[in-house]
Amino acid sequence: MRLLLRFMLSGCVMTIVAPALAQPAQPPPAAPAPVDKTKVAKQYVNAGLAAQSTGDYDTAITFYQKAYDLVPHPDLIFDMAQAHRLAGRIDKALALYAKYLTDAPNGAQAPTARDLVAEIEARRAEAVRKADEARKADAARKADATRKADEARKAEADRKADEARRAEEAQRAQQVAATRPEGSATPSQQPGQPEQAPGHDLRLYGAVAGGAGVATLAVGIGFGIHARSLSNELSRPGATYSKAKVDAGNRANTIAVVGIVGGVAMMATGATLYWLGYTRDQRSEHLTLAPMMSDHLAGLVVSGRWP
16 A cells, blocks of 8 residues: 555656656846947937927926936036026026036037026126115115105194294284283384384395495406406417416406496395385375465475475
């Protein structure tokens, strides 16, 4: 029985092993063909350029990065910088331009990269300048508005204070008038003080204007004499030309004309004011006309002062 069992087990083993031994040996799998990184990178670059031409800058940057990971050529850094610049990411573009110029200072795109960096920096400086000017202009507008508001408040406060002062003076004058007996002198006209003539102020102004006109006329005449003296000095035979003297003579002549004309005008104004004041004083004493008739005469009697 045991021998039979061994025979059966041996048969099973032979049945299992025999087909395996009958099969031919399989060759090992072949190694994959090497990848041409340059060719694949070029395909990525072409795809990136196509995406960039349609305005899809993020996709273009992704393809450029894939190409750079395969073949780290500096021109790919420049391409990524261009895409970032066109997408409006200026800071990232500047960083990539700087890296490109560091890696390939004499590269084919180096002059373009330098020009773009200079242009971007100039634009940023101009933007900063304009922002600073706008800030200063806004601060100036605010300061001017604040000043005008302060002036308006001060003017309004002064107006109210002036109105209050006038109202107080009027009330005080009414109180004084109410307590003063009838027929008494007003504060501006004290007993024993002569009443001021109506034309007193005009005559005073006329005298002042006339005096100022005389002084101005004298100054004009003095400068006229000085100008004439300089002219005679330069007109002498053999006299040396002097631009300083010519300019001084012209200035003196101008001052002389202004002084003489102004002095005469001021004197005329002063005389007019004085005459108006004088006539106002004289007219305060009215003329009186009265008819006169007799057996031999008929006429008018005039009484009073003639202006």
